Amino acid sequence: MSGERTKRLKVIGEGTYPGGDYEKVKVTGEGKVSGDIRAVETKVTGEAHVKGKAAINQLKVTGQLTIDEELSSNEMNIIGELNVGSSIKANTGTVRGFLNSSGNAELEKLHVKGGVNINGLLNVGELIINLHGAPSKVVEIGGETIKVKSRSFFSRSQTLQAEVIEGDSIYLENTTAKLVRGSNVEIGPGCHIEKVEYRLTFTNRHKTISNAKKI
Template identity: 35%
Template structure:
């Protein structure tokens, strides 16, 4: 398919849909239709007015998708806003995100530095932890994100669930652990349930 396109380091707009083997955005870019890429790296700001199929994407800047976002691996170290669904095999976040409908992935690993929101969350393994840490990476994030990040969702459903600093109406899973800083309306579990002393769960049921 030839060599990948050069980095988009200035403001540009693509009228219609965009398909690429690889895309690297270091400036501001707008795609007025859908976008498809095997690999994408967003270091600047990318607005997609349609749907996005980005099989392997790293977001260090900001990505906004008016439709739905799908891919194999979605890694967020900046900001993601998807107004529709977000589907992936692996969803790895240590930045902030907003998903307007369903966030669904086999593995969901969230380190809370920024504010994170999704209408619904589903997956096999769902781990959400407060994003404290040490070293250069943590120092860098502290310049852009508050260490007091949180996750807000309506329903969270999965097989193995561990949550910290999460507010949700319903959490359903086989094994559920509610860690510190959570506010959960109802927990439904099949195998095991643990709750931290410093958290709130209104009701829990074994089903």
Template identity: 30%
Template sequence: MNREFYSDRGDLEISGAGKSGGGKYNRVEVNGASKINGDIECVEFEASGAAKFEGNVKTVSYNVSGATKCLGNVEADFCEIRGAGKIEGNLHSKDSKIEGSFKVGGNFIGEIIDIQGAAKIIGDCEAEDFICSGAITIGGLLNSEKVSIDIAGRSEIPEIGGKIINVKLAPFGIGFLSKITKALFNTSVNELNCNVIEGDEIYLEGTEARIIRGNDVVIGKKCTIQRVEYKNSLSVDPSSKVLEQIKL
């Protein structure tokens, strides 16, 4: 979509417990416990509080905070979510920044995905650059050229595929992440559980996995891996356990 405003469109502003139908607008601003019934297409979409959107949202910029909830799909060039955002459908955004707790009921697709806090994605997640500091749960495949995860809470991803994969235990300095994940998931365990991790360059900490496949693999501290298949090099920290090592 074009970032410029359209001359034949107006703006939509709702506050308090107001309601509105869908439509095409330049700028949409929703505050409080407001509700939108229907699909929205706009250039700028901003919402805060406990706003609820019962249709799909298509926009250039999607900027929400608080306990906002969208029952449909969200498509945006730029997405920023702070607080406790929820999208029941799919989220497709080129550049996404998530802070707080967040849930996607479908697939999450983008170019840059940056999550700070606790996120749950029911479907698959696909990006060129995936960054997460906190706790992450993905129901399907995480596929990204570059994966960077700092674990601060119990995390689970069945399968990870990419070129460069880095999984580390978050530094003690990120205390607010641990507080968020402990409050949401009632756990202080910092661990990533996977079935399969496959990439060119792999570095892992705090990971429990069945199979690791890569060219150059480093198993850092506090890992339990059943099987590692590598082409070039393999290094294993003394605090970790690898049951089977196979050089291809």
């Protein structure tokens, strides 16, 4: 590791700091970074704003993090809210709260309890969403395993809206989409799907799908 990357940034309270290469970034309170940032590890407790790109190997947020441009990461753990002004590329993401991106998002694995708003393609190997708190919206979802559930005993059920959902194994609840295409497709309660295309199996639990065909 270069000498530059051994720098550490620690914010307690409020402050604005320059971008750059860091080994560890820790924000407790409210911090702003006025440029691109690269870090091995970043931990936010409170609120942080990166006015540029971010490349972070391990990202942990308890509170809110806003990144004006693109984000690349290996591992993301979000409790609260992550807002990205461009695209997201990561290996794994665990979210208890909301993930918002103004561009495409690409992950190997994404588990969410809360919601997502992706203004583009969500390309993911394994996607598990337990809808909670507010409606979710994605332009298009492509993946291998896609599970969307909306079960809450204490609050109103939430919904996911998408143009197209395509994957190998798909299970959906409370989802509105124009097209769902997959190898094994199961449609659960609360769904409004205009068209289903399946290769192997199709299960229509609540008999709400009238336009389904094997391809």
